[in-house]
Amino acid sequence: MLALNTRIQRFEVHPNGSLIIRNTQLLDRGQYLCTVQNQYGVDKMMVTLIVLAQKPQMLQPHDRDVTAYLGDSIKIPCQAHGFPTPRISWIMPDRAALQSAGSEDQRVALLGNGSLHIRSVSFTDRGIYKCTAGNTAGTDSLSVRLQVLALPPVIQQQSRENITYCYENALSKACKHFKHYTNLFMLISSFDPRIKVFNNGTLTVEAVTEKDEGDYLCVARNKMGHDYVLLKVSVMMKPAKIEYKQLTNQKVSYGGALKVDCITSGLPNPEIKWSLPDGTMVNSIMQSDDSGILVTAAPVIKNKTYNTVRVPYGESVSLSCSAKGEPIPTVTWFSPTNRVIAHVSEKYKVHNDGTLVIQKAQRSDNGNYTCTARNTAGQDRKVSRVEVLVSPPTINGLKNVVNIVRQTAFKDRPTLLDCSAEGMPVPRVLWILPENVVLPSPYSGSRITVHRNGTLEIRFLRKTDSVELICIARNEGGEARLVVHLDVKEVVELQKPQLKNPRAETMLLIIGKAMSLNCTFEGTPTPEITWILPNGSPLQHGSLHIQNPTVSEAGTYRCMGRNPAGYSERTITLELVRNPEISNKYNTIMNTVYGENILLHCLSNGNPPPKLSWTLPSGVVLTRPQRMGRYMVMKPSNKIGTWKTQMELSVLNLMWNFQSPKQSFHLHVMMFLNLSVEIRLNDGQGKRCVEPVIRANGVY
Known part of the structure; x- marks a missing residue:
């Protein structure tokens, strides 16, 4: 007190x-x-x-080896980050402690950056050094094993030597040198498990192949100098060959025994395989009594096509790997970091049928998982990719990372500040109050409560509560913030926002033509108006003005009016305008027989739906079906524009009666517009008796 x-x-x-x-x-x-x-x-x-602090964390590996040459100086780094800043101390191999920074002139000193400096290294400095970083939140440490090397090596073998080995035999060559064997370095081009180097310097290579042929260099090095020996290895090989080939057909009685010789030679000894009619592979693996053969089949994985499996964050996912072979293949799974996955662990589980189950998928589980099925006859592999679905958080449906809103409340009354967070995984919500006071969700206090859904409730409001409050939602996908400017006013009579426009309205959007969307509310206090665009972005406006609109502006716009007394909303849908167009076009002249009926179609589309009218050759405009004249113009239109098409219709039936001494006949002629026709007739003796000429739009 x-x-x-x-x-x-x-x-x-x-x-x-x-x-x-x-x-x-x-x-x-x-x-x-x-x-x-x-x-x-x-x-x-x-x-x-709430006192913020962070436990120290080392920036270097917790266990490592360091080598120094006799008489040299060495600096062993030790850095850590945390809050407050950690203090660094070192414990020597003799259990002595260094806790304060010293001068570099000292033989063993702790530097200001946490590094340990040792001058003129000697053999007595060998051992394990422990660095500890600590603050009020905790400690962290690392260990460094220091080795001191000295004395020049000398290799006892001759500097050059040639050796020949048979294929698949073991290669063994000693590389002896004076002084300590621990000073020897073998330069090997691969990390093949067949290759081993012993402490005495001997190199062995099991089951030599043609790839092992070449130059081998043994190098011994320390601070005082180095020595080397070059070894050239040749591998003897002989290609496989089948002796006594017989290209004949073999016949065998049903139920009898078939024997076919296949004598081979080669170095190394060739592997013999027979392919049977059913596709089975038979290998010649002689038993101890040389009396039998073993049937084998290389593993085959079903459905090994590369595929991608998507899983929600925190859920479990199964990857199948069903393989067949003889003998039964062993299934092994490799993680995206190329590490073997244990059959049972907290994270993974491999069933007997080869199925891999990944439990509680995290972002770190993304990547390619490789299934390998292997037996004595061969191996097969399958790669499956896992993608963990993560979506960044959104607050109250707002798409921006940071959103700012204003809210009015009244003194001595409670208020609720919504902070509904969505995302995958489910975001964690916290509120930051003035003076960096952090309240997690849920939280319960005497006057302030944070509910499980993220809503902040403040009871018995004061004028001093007119402050800026921040809601933060975090998950594996990122972070979103909602900044609320709370304005506390004296109590007045409240009136819910009243909309002065229709609640729902549809308007036509014309590309390139500016337009305004009106939204008016009345209420006490004055409602705050917010527009939600079709893409989810918020705008603080009363009327929304769109300059030079494009196709992307079409959609539903929401206008919301809010005050402490309530909430109201208006929706406006912008529909894209389409000019009227006639879909059936007459590109040729329409023909009909005189006296017959003809039906001329006029199919159109557009937004809004167009009104149709017919214009006759006499100029009369028809808005309902009629029949007049020979020329017609179809003209659909709407509020946006007009589209016209023209067609020509001609009907003509002409008849002439001709009399001559020898014959009489009738002539019927059909005439089309825009066509000139000349008809010349004679009496059979080469004399013209009638010359009617038929031209467009008339008869002569």
Whole structure:
């Protein structure tokens, strides 16, 4: 209990009632109660103090080996990050401790950056050095094993030597040298498990192949110098060959035995395989008594096509790997880091049928998983990719990473600040109050509560609560923030927002033509108007003006009016306008027989639906079906524009009666517009008796 003008160690209360805590520590976190009283009553205020701290974490590996040459100087780094800044100390092999920085002139000194500096290294400096980083939140440490090398090596073999080995035999060659064997380095081009180097310097290569042929260099090196020997290896090989080939057909009685010789030679000994009619592969593996053969089949994995499996964050996923072969193949799974996956662990489980189950998928589980099926006859592999679905959080449906809203509340009344977070995985929600007070979800206090859905509830509002509050939602996909400017006003009569426009309206969007969307609310206090665009972006406006609109502006726009008394909403749908167009076009002249009926179609589309009209050759405009004249013009139109098409229609039936001494006949002629026709007739003796000429739009 501290009163005014009181100071106890790090705690002090000023005359104005402020509590001062100097050199804040983790033990200071908790709830502090401020009590004021006089003869008329008592009031109290509860303050929760959260002290931020981070446990130290080493930036170097926790275990490593360091080699130094006799007489050299060496610096062993040790760096860590944390809050507050960690203090670095070293423990020597003799258990002596270095806790404060010294000068580089000392033989063993702790530098300002945490590194350990040792000058003129000697054999007595060998051993394990331990570095510890600590602060009020905890400690972390690392160990370094220091080795000191000296004395020049000398290899006892001759500097050059040639050796010949048979294929698949073991190669073994000693590389002896003076002094300590631990100073020897073998330069080998691969990490083949067949290759081993012993402590005495001997190199062995099991089952030599043609790839092992070449130059081998043995090098011995230390601080004082180095020596080497070159070894040239030749591998003897002879290609496989089948002797006594017989290209004849073999016949065998049903139920009898078939024997076919296949004598081979080669170095190394060839492997003999027979392919049977059913596709089975038979290998010639002689038994101990040389009396039998073993039937084998290389593994085959079903459905080994590369595929991608998508799994929601935190869920389990199964990867199949069903393989057949003889003998039964062994299935092994490799992680994206190319490490063998154990059959049973907290993270993975491999079933007997080869199926891999990944439990509680995290982002680190993304990558390619390789299944390998192997037996004595061969191997097969399958690769499957896992993608863990993660989506960044959104707050209250707002798409931006940072969103700013204003909210009005009234004194002595409660208010709710929504912070509904969505994402995959489910985001964690916390509120940041003034003076960096952090409240997680859920949280329950005397006046402030954070509900499980992220809503912040403040009861008995004060004028001093007119502050900026920040809601933060985090998950594996990222972070989103909602900044709320809370304005606390005196109590007035509240009126819910009243919409002065239709609640739902559809408007036509013309590309390139500016347009305005109106949205008016009335209420007490004045409602705050927010537009939600079709892409989810918010805008603070009363009327929305769109300049030079494009196709992407089509969609549904939401206008929301909000005040402490309630909420109202209006939706406007913008539909893209399409010019009217006639879909059936007459590209040729329409023909009909005189006296017959003809039906002329006029099919059209557009938005809004167009109105159709017919214009006759006489100029008469028809809006309903009629029949007049020979020329017609179809003209569909809407509020946006007009589209025209023209067609020509001609009907003509002419008849002439001709009389001559020898014959009489009738002539029928059909005439089309835009066509000139001449018809010449004679009486059979080469004399013209009638010359009618038929031209467009008339008869002569």
